Amino acid sequence: MNALYTVFVDPFVQMGAQPDFFLQVLWEGSVAGILYALIALGFVLIFKASGVFNFAQGIMVVFAALSLVGLYEAGVPAWLALILAIAIMGVLALAVEGLVMRHLVNQPEIILLMSTIGLTYFLIGFGEFIFGGEPKVMVTEELGLPTGSTVLEPPGLGREGGPGLIILQHIDIAAAVIAVVMVTVLGIFFNKTRIGRALRAVADDHQAALSVGISLNQIWAIVWFAAGIVALATGIMWGARSDVSFALEIVALKALPVLILGGFTSIPGAIVGGLIIGIGEKLGEIYWGPLVGGGIESWLAYVIALIFLLFRPQGLFGERIIERV
Amino acid sequence: MMLKKLALGAAFVAMTGMAAEAFAQESLYIPLLTYRTGPFAGSGIPIANGMSDYLTMLNERDGGIGGVKLTIEECETGYDTQKGVECYEGTKGNGALVYNPYSTGITLQLIPKASVDKVPILSMAYGLSAAAEGDTFPWVFNPPATYWDGLSAIIKDIGEREGGLDNLQGKKIGYIFLDAGYGREPIPLLEQLAENYGFEVTQYPVPGKEMQNQSSQWLNVRRDNPDYMIMWGWGAMNPTAVKEATKIRYPMDKFYGVWWSGGDDDARAGGAQANGYRTLNFHGTGADYPALADIKEHVVDAGKSQVEGDKFGENLYNRGVYNSVLIAEAIRTAQEMTGKDVINAEDMRAGLENLDITEERIKEMGLEGFMRPVKVSCEDHSGHHEVYVQEWDGQTWVPASDWFSPMTDVVSPLLEAAAEEYVKSNAPWPERQVECASGS
Numbered sequence: 001m002n003a004l005y006t007v008f009v010d011p012f013v014q015m016g017a018q019p020d021f022f023l024q025v026l027w028e029g030s031v032a033g034i035l036y037a038l039i040a041l042g043f044v045l046i047f048k049a050s051g052v053f054n055f056a057q058g059i060m061v062v063f064a065a066l067s068l069v070g071l072y073e074a075g076v077p078a079w080l081a082l083i084l085a086i087a088i089m090g091v092l093a094l095a096v097e098g099l100v101m102r103h104l105v106n107q108p109e110i111i112l113l114m115s116t117i118g119l120t121y122f123l124i125g126f127g128e129f130i131f132g133g134e135p136k137v138m139v140t141e142e143l144g145l146p147t148g149s150t151v152l153e154p155p156g157l158g159r160e161g162g163p164g165l166i167i168l169q170h171i172d173i174a175a176a177v178i179a180v181v182m183v184t185v186l187g188i189f190f191n192k193t194r195i196g197r198a199l200r201a202v203a204d205d206h207q208a209a210l211s212v213g214i215s216l217n218q219i220w221a222i223v224w225f226a227a228g229i230v231a232l233a234t235g236i237m238w239g240a241r242s243d244v245s246f247a248l249e250i251v252a253l254k255a256l257p258v259l260i261l262g263g264f265t266s267i268p269g270a271i272v273g274g275l276i277i278g279i280g281e282k283l284g285e286i287y288w289g290p291l292v293g294g295g296i297e298s299w300l301a302y303v304i305a306l307i308f309l310l311f312r313p314q315g316l317f318g319e320r321i322i323e324r325v
Numbered sequence: 326m327m328l329k330k331l332a333l334g335a336a337f338v339a340m341t342g343m344a345a346e347a348f349a350q351e352s353l354y355i356p357l358l359t360y361r362t363g364p365f366a367g368s369g370i371p372i373a374n375g376m377s378d379y380l381t382m383l384n385e386r387d388g389g390i391g392g393v394k395l396t397i398e399e400c401e402t403g404y405d406t407q408k409g410v411e412c413y414e415g416t417k418g419n420g421a422l423v424y425n426p427y428s429t430g431i432t433l434q435l436i437p438k439a440s441v442d443k444v445p446i447l448s449m450a451y452g453l454s455a456a457a458e459g460d461t462f463p464w465v466f467n468p469p470a471t472y473w474d475g476l477s478a479i480i481k482d483i484g485e486r487e488g489g490l491d492n493l494q495g496k497k498i499g500y501i502f503l504d505a506g507y508g509r510e511p512i513p514l515l516e517q518l519a520e521n522y523g524f525e526v527t528q529y530p531v532p533g534k535e536m537q538n539q540s541s542q543w544l545n546v547r548r549d550n551p552d553y554m555i556m557w558g559w560g561a562m563n564p565t566a567v568k569e570a571t572k573i574r575y576p577m578d579k580f581y582g583v584w585w586s587g588g589d590d591d592a593r594a595g596g597a598q599a600n601g602y603r604t605l606n607f608h609g610t611g612a613d614y615p616a617l618a619d620i621k622e623h624v625v626d627a628g629k630s631q632v633e634g635d636k637f638g639e640n641l642y643n644r645g646v647y648n649s650v651l652i653a654e655a656i657r658t659a660q661e662m663t664g665k666d667v668i669n670a671e672d673m674r675a676g677l678e679n680l681d682i683t684e685e686r687i688k689e690m691g692l693e694g695f696m697r698p699v700k701v702s703c704e705d706h707s708g709h710h711e712v713y714v715q716e717w718d719g720q721t722w723v724p725a726s727d728w729f730s731p732m733t734d735v736v737s738p739l740l741e742a743a744a745e746e747y748v749k750s751n752a753p754w755p756e757r758q759v760e761c762a763s764g765s
Binding site: 018021024025028031032041124126128132133135137149167169234237238241242243245246247250251254260281282285286289293294295298 | 360361362363364365366367369371459504528529530531532534535537538540541542544545547548561562564565568572574592593594633701
């Protein structure tokens with residue numbers, strides 16, 4: 001009985017006893033979710049347009065951020081460094097298309113996946129060769145991104161009815177705004193433009209797309225470039241939270257449960273999936289984690305995703321695939 | 326055809342063996358297990374630079390040690406235990422004098438191999454704390470202090486600030502740590518000290534994959550509101566933790582890191598709000614020492630170093646220098662003891678066991694004020710030396726305490742018990758085969 005109370009009642013009592021802290025957890029979960037969603041967006045873009053699970057998305061985040069910071073450290077003004085970093089991601093996209101993807105048209109998906117794994121390790125080595133392994137500080141202020149925080153003290157929401165305390169980091173608010181803008185722009189791009197529709201056609205069937213005159217090479221270069229820009233935005237936001245180092249590549253794995261949940265082909269799915277995973281894992285870690293000694297966050301995300309899969313195997317927003325035999 | 330291949334193979338093996346032998350005879354071979362890549366490179370690079378640069382300086386300025394050149398070879402481990410063991414296996418045949426694993430995980434793997442291969446391990450202020458028990462671990466050395474010394478020193482400093490250790494009764498202390506062998510190492514002592522002094526401990530493990538994603542741990546810290554926080558972090562975990570601590574407005578002067586959480590970049594990440602963050606240390610920071618001036622002249626300015634200009638003399642760079650000072654002085658001691666210029670690994674072990682760096686010797690080395698005397702003995706492979714607390718002032722580390730001893734009286738019996746426990750759980754653990762090496 002006591003155990004049941006501890007698991008099913010006490011966490012909710014804690015939430016009610018300190019509402020400001022509960023709201024802070026929700027906010028932090030939302031921010032984490034948005035940051036996961038930013039990573040997931042990069043995966044979704046390439047999967048949507050080519051059916052390839054881009055294992056290299058994580059290292060692209062690191063590479064993009066390091067290009068930006070590396071250029072800045074070399075004396076290039078921050079905004080010019082940002083433009084040059086975008087250009088570098090463009091060159092990378094062309095290189096990936098010309099040297100890797102072009103030669104793998106119509107190959108099984110597993111071959112394409114393996115090629116992105118190869119690309120990952122090449123970019124790790126190349127990145128370390130160019131930028132070195134030392135962590136770098138993100139040029140947050142130089143890019144005009146907000147720093148500091150806003151402190152809210154809502155009356156009556158603190159412990160025992162005292163004044164509450166909610167701290168909102170400005171950089172987190174900026175991350176949310178950037179994520180929303182990116183999703184909107186990408187949504188319009190995919191659904192309302194000719195290139196966007198061509199991207200979707202390529203994803204459905206390479207040969208059919210080619211037969212109606214869609215240039216596969218051009219489409220792949222565009223989509224890898226778009227994923228590169230998303231990677232740069234992700235790298236800036238994650239880098240601002242800690243630093244820019246190769247450890248960020250591991251963080252990309254956090255996008256996997258988001259993709260499972262949101263579906264591999266849905267841009268809104270990445271955002272909604274990210275929010276569910278972000279908030280879910282924070283609530284789980286804070287209110288239920290202490291019951292088992294903490295540290296449940298890393299696997300709880302997958303449990304949440306798997307529970308959703310029981311009811312929607314294609315993910316929340318994934319396309320239902322019906323194959324008749 | 327097959328015979329030809331076999332003959333060629335045999336000739337290659339013989340030549341390689343001869344080359345390795347010649348290599349070993351002409352120089353003192355010191356493999357450095359380092360990591361300049363991967364998630365822990367932020368901590369690994371400055372240490373690798375400091376270690377390499379001091380030894381290179383001895384080659385350039387003095388022609389090596391005792392007239393014998395040092396051959397320094399780095400092997401990249403990426404802080405990965407398996408790669409570290411591969412580095413060990415791949416280099417031990419070259420006549421390695423000593424191994425510096427720079428990872429508790431790698432150290433734990435190498436400890437059983439050391440007595441078999443007869444190559445000493447110098448896990449300087451890291452690794453298995455119980456390895457300080459020389460009778461049980463004759464091939465392992467961890468001066469100047471163990472993790473348990475470090476933890477006891479932090480508790481001692483907190484106790485002093487509270488007006489005595491007795492006043493820790495009822496206090497809450499949070500422990501945030503890298504959830505790996507390194508971070509888990511001091512937990513038994515922390516639990517014991519909590520029992521002894523009546524404080525409450527809350528643990529906040531940070532998985533390796535979540536080093537840059539610690540908001541949950543710090544939300545828990547905010548909720549639990551511990552009186553003090555202690556960190557056992559490494560690599561990307563450190564700057565993230567400092568930033569997160571500032572985000573929840575944790576009072577930084579109540580946030581302590583072990584000596585491995587005291588990189589300049591670690592503290593710098595928190596900006597101005599990180600002022601007051603405290604870590605342990607056992608050597609000086611900055612470049613204002615004659616030995617460091619020699620490194621600058623003979624190595625850095627000569628283009629033989631990988632250190633970036635502004636990182637020279639930073640805390641973790643100097644940590645690497647300190648490590649190499651111990652290596653060099655152990656070689657010198659072994660040369661004096663044996664009368665040989667070219668020593669082997671067994672001589673090196675004896676040199677480490679008789680390490681006695683006096684105040685006078687420190688001055689001779691051009692490191693006055695940089696370090697305290699270090700003495701290791703047959704029974705005590707650590708020495709449990711004095712440490713001090715330093716504080717981040719926004720630009721650099723400044724001393725925040727005098728040098729003081731860890732709680733040796735509390736730690737020593739626990740280390741003995743831990744060594745016995747290690748022997749039991751790793752039975753059959755070999756009895757000490759090597760005799761106690763006597764000084765010159």
